[in-house]
Amino acid sequence: MNMLNPILARLKKMPRAALITIGLFVALGTFAPWLAPQDPSAQNLLEAGLGPMAAHWLGTDHLGRDTFSRLIIAANTSLVSVGSVLGIAMTIGIVLGTIAGYHRGWVDDLLMRIVDVGLSVPSLIISLAVIGIVGPGYWTMVLALALAWWPMSGRISRAVAVSIMSKPHIEALRVLGASPWRIYFGHLLPGTIGSVMVYATADAGTAALAVATLSFLGLGIQPPTPEWGQMLVDALPYLESDPRQVLLPGLALTAAVIGFNTLGESIALNRIPKPLTRRMLAARRLEVASWDKENSDA
Amino acid sequence: MSVNRRTFLQGAAGAIGLAMAQGALSKIVYAQGAAGTLRVAIAKPAGNLDPQSHYAIWAIQDLMFEPLVKYGKGGQIEPCLATDWKIEDGGKTLHLTLREGVTFQDGTKFDAASCKWNLERWMGLDQFSWMNCSKHFQSLDVVDDYHITLNFKEPVLALMQELSYTRPTRFLSPKSVGADGKFGEPVGTGPWRQISADDTQSVFEHHEGYWGELPSYERLEAKVIPDARSRVAALRAGELDLVGGFWIAPLTPEEGKQLEAAGFNVVVDPGNVTLVMAFNPDRAEALRDAQVRKAVSMGIDRAAISKVLYHGYAKPAGNMFSGALPYAGTQYDAPARDAAAASALLEKAGWTGSPIRSKDGKPLALELVVSPDAVPGSRVIAEVIQSEMKEIGIDLVIRSVDHASKHTDMLEQKYDLGFFLTYGAPYDPFGSIVGLCLSTFHNDVEGKLVTDPTNLDPLINAAMAATGDQIQPTIQKVYDWLRDNDAIAPLVYVPSIWAHSKRVHGFSSPVTEYDMPYENILLAE
Numbered sequence: 001m002n003m004l005n006p007i008l009a010r011l012k013k014m015p016r017a018a019l020i021t022i023g024l025f026v027a028l029g030t031f032a033p034w035l036a037p038q039d040p041s042a043q044n045l046l047e048a049g050l051g052p053m054a055a056h057w058l059g060t061d062h063l064g065r066d067t068f069s070r071l072i073i074a075a076n077t078s079l080v081s082v083g084s085v086l087g088i089a090m091t092i093g094i095v096l097g098t099i100a101g102y103h104r105g106w107v108d109d110l111l112m113r114i115v116d117v118g119l120s121v122p123s124l125i126i127s128l129a130v131i132g133i134v135g136p137g138y139w140t141m142v143l144a145l146a147l148a149w150w151p152m153s154g155r156i157s158r159a160v161a162v163s164i165m166s167k168p169h170i171e172a173l174r175v176l177g178a179s180p181w182r183i184y185f186g187h188l189l190p191g192t193i194g195s196v197m198v199y200a201t202a203d204a205g206t207a208a209l210a211v212a213t214l215s216f217l218g219l220g221i222q223p224p225t226p227e228w229g230q231m232l233v234d235a236l237p238y239l240e241s242d243p244r245q246v247l248l249p250g251l252a253l254t255a256a257v258i259g260f261n262t263l264g265e266s267i268a269l270n271r272i273p274k275p276l277t278r279r280m281l282a283a284r285r286l287e288v289a290s291w292d293k294e295n296s297d298a
Numbered sequence: 299m300s301v302n303r304r305t306f307l308q309g310a311a312g313a314i315g316l317a318m319a320q321g322a323l324s325k326i327v328y329a330q331g332a333a334g335t336l337r338v339a340i341a342k343p344a345g346n347l348d349p350q351s352h353y354a355i356w357a358i359q360d361l362m363f364e365p366l367v368k369y370g371k372g373g374q375i376e377p378c379l380a381t382d383w384k385i386e387d388g389g390k391t392l393h394l395t396l397r398e399g400v401t402f403q404d405g406t407k408f409d410a411a412s413c414k415w416n417l418e419r420w421m422g423l424d425q426f427s428w429m430n431c432s433k434h435f436q437s438l439d440v441v442d443d444y445h446i447t448l449n450f451k452e453p454v455l456a457l458m459q460e461l462s463y464t465r466p467t468r469f470l471s472p473k474s475v476g477a478d479g480k481f482g483e484p485v486g487t488g489p490w491r492q493i494s495a496d497d498t499q500s501v502f503e504h505h506e507g508y509w510g511e512l513p514s515y516e517r518l519e520a521k522v523i524p525d526a527r528s529r530v531a532a533l534r535a536g537e538l539d540l541v542g543g544f545w546i547a548p549l550t551p552e553e554g555k556q557l558e559a560a561g562f563n564v565v566v567d568p569g570n571v572t573l574v575m576a577f578n579p580d581r582a583e584a585l586r587d588a589q590v591r592k593a594v595s596m597g598i599d600r601a602a603i604s605k606v607l608y609h610g611y612a613k614p615a616g617n618m619f620s621g622a623l624p625y626a627g628t629q630y631d632a633p634a635r636d637a638a639a640a641s642a643l644l645e646k647a648g649w650t651g652s653p654i655r656s657k658d659g660k661p662l663a664l665e666l667v668v669s670p671d672a673v674p675g676s677r678v679i680a681e682v683i684q685s686e687m688k689e690i691g692i693d694l695v696i697r698s699v700d701h702a703s704k705h706t707d708m709l710e711q712k713y714d715l716g717f718f719l720t721y722g723a724p725y726d727p728f729g730s731i732v733g734l735c736l737s738t739f740h741n742d743v744e745g746k747l748v749t750d751p752t753n754l755d756p757l758i759n760a761a762m763a764a765t766g767d768q769i770q771p772t773i774q775k776v777y778d779w780l781r782d783n784d785a786i787a788p789l790v791y792v793p794s795i796w797a798h799s800k801r802v803h804g805f806s807s808p809v810t811e812y813d814m815p816y817e818n819i820l821l822a823e
Binding site: 041042045046062136234238241 | 599602677678682685695696697698700
């Protein structure tokens with residue numbers, strides 16, 4: 001076990017590495033069109049499969065396209081698709097989950113049974129079925145993955161919503177006669193979104209992997225848009241003659257997935273009381289002081 | 299227990315040594331078990347071997363079942379179960395002399411009676427009307443034990459080629475079927491008899507009573523390995539002797555090149571199957587203009603595709619059929635890429651602007667449907683064409699689909715541009731001309747490459763009705779029409795790639811993609 005300690009110690013520092021990785025991923029993804037040094041789709045068959053050099057920092061792929069530019073643009077593709085998938089899935093999940101958590105009773109039962117059905121079928125199978133019916137394409141893939149993803153966020157939102165609804169301040173609001181709209185939009189929804197977002201971070205890695213998987217199968221992003229999964233499958237025949245072509249997109253994808261997972265985990269685990277900073281202490285003092293004022297006013 | 303450097307190094311060295319010893323040992327074991335056995339890869343289980351059904355791997359049926367005549371190099375017809383044949387009455391009568399001394403693998407004699415029994419299982423049936431000899435079949439007369447005469451209503455084009463097909467023409471033992479006459483056991487007259495078959499392999503041993511020369515090795519194992527990379531790995535590990543063949547266990551040009559670099563013998567045959575791009579003017583209005591079709595065809599760099607994607611194994615195609623086939627017509631060079639001329643043609647056709655051309659406010663966008671499962675390597679070719687079309691102002695959208703969807707999409711004409719493979723020898727040229735280009739012929743598998751009931755159909759029908767010296771000039775008119783109208787864009791002649799281990803000597807590519815090339819092989823032990 002002694003041998004493992006240095007590795008474990010290094011692992012403990014991972015969140016910072018993860019933050020840097022994900023920061024880099026988001027930055028590259030956002031500014032990709034300005035950062036890519038060359039047109040990622042420009043082919044030059046005479047320069048196919050070249051190694052790293054001045055003109056192509058990471059070499060070229062099997063069709064003579066600049067690998068570095070393709071990796072950067074692929075970060076953008078992944079960011080947009082993962083963002084869209086999670087955005088749509090979270091919206092559906094949170095809306096249905098909070099409705100179930102607020103309403104309880106038969107509405108809760110009905111919605112949660114739908115969620116159960118969704119959860120019982122592996123997400124990839126749902127996506128494949130949707131793509132099989134609608135046909136492959138970028139937005140079909142996003143929609144298919146969102147449809148497969150929402151039950152998970154629905155279940156989490158419902159659990160969070162139920163716990164919020166049973167808190168004393170909601171009870172108090174009801175007693176004071178607050179309208180259902182005010183309770184739902186003013187208190188339930190913001191609280192739920194905050195908690196679910198944490199899970200979304202951890203899920204982003206899995207979603208990125210799912211996007212890559214579908215593209216790997218030829219069912220997701222269609223050429224010439226660069227995407228890591230597709231770059232992997234395109235390079236696979238050259239695994240032996242030119243492993244660089246497989247390794248680079250593979251490493252990029254691995255870094256993004258591990259980054260998201262570690263980040264999500266550490267955010268979730270970090271939700272423990274922290275020592276108060278001086279500024280926070282001052283703010284609390286001020287707030288407490290204002291309570292006195294309110295009391296004296298009353 | 300604490301691990302110090304010494305124990306760690308000892309352990310690691312031991313583990314590496316063990317792994318190496320195990321690898322070497324397994325190779326020795328494989329080699330010993332394989333003495334006298336040729337081990338060939340097949341990509342899927344051999345399937346139902348009924349010669350009158352359409353499910354099995356052709357090459358496996360070829361091991362057991364023999365035809366009346368064989369298709370030789372360049373379309374030469376060679377004797378097999380028939381030693382002599384005479385076509386009379388302008389092609390309406392066929393006199394056959396059957397080989398004497400032939401027995402089926404169950405001991406049944408092959409003679410006029412068993413030949414008649416076999417031919418009557420398919421000749422004249424609707425199901426096989428795609429073959430001229432079945433469509434025009436009239437009657438069959440047994441002259442004596444080894445002579446039969448076939449009579450047809452019309453002269454049969456390419457009659458002897460048809461009789462060399464793998465199915466439904468090959469001969470099954472009359473005793474092998476069930477009481478209801480349905481296929482039972484695969485028993486033919488061929489040199490190999492099946493010992494066992496399951497989802498992992500099919501095993502064959504000599505048919506001792508075979509009339510011809512038996513291969514020098516006693517056993518042939520066809521091992522099922524669906525994944526292409528696993529097949530290559532198995533060949534390298536010494537678990538296989540022979541991999542390749544378009545319909546058997548295809549090798550990609552890249553795999554061929556890698557195996558060549560690793561010291562394996564790679565045999566490349568120019569091939570007689572053509573990869574052709576189809577235009578669908580019914581769906582894409584722009585493609586109704588021959589100038590646009592010509593521009594698309596001229597915009598494709600066939601030479602670069604052959605050189606880079608096929609590693610020089612493929613030849614650029616300028617014709618629907620390669621010169622390796624009979625009646626392939628005048629052979630033209632493949633058009634060289636000329637982006638400027640292609641752009642000029644598009645300008646002339648009224649498609650202007652950049653980066654994507656448009657006409658009457660409509661952009662010049664075309665959808666290319668590809669299925670890498672159905673046509674290996676087609677997606678990469680599509681990506682190259684996409685980039686080349688962009689240069690001449692055409693927005694090419696690639697839609698990649700699975701094998702099944704490709705067939706339905708092609709049948710329902712849900713494509714603007716699509717890839718087709720011609721059938722190759724022994725079916726071509728007539729098989730592909732009728733199957734893929736004649737509008738009145740119902741093809742519910744591949745769909746149609748090109749049809750034109752008013753202009754093309756009469757030319758095809760004339761070529762089909764021609765006999766003797768008339769065949770060449772009439773079929774040339776079909777080729778000329780396709781060429782003059784830019785109705786199709788032939789891309790490359792797909793090569794046939796085989797790789798074999800050092801054990802295998804004397805290997806030569808099969809004449810057609812439907813045969814198993816076991817014949818000339820000698821195994822070195």
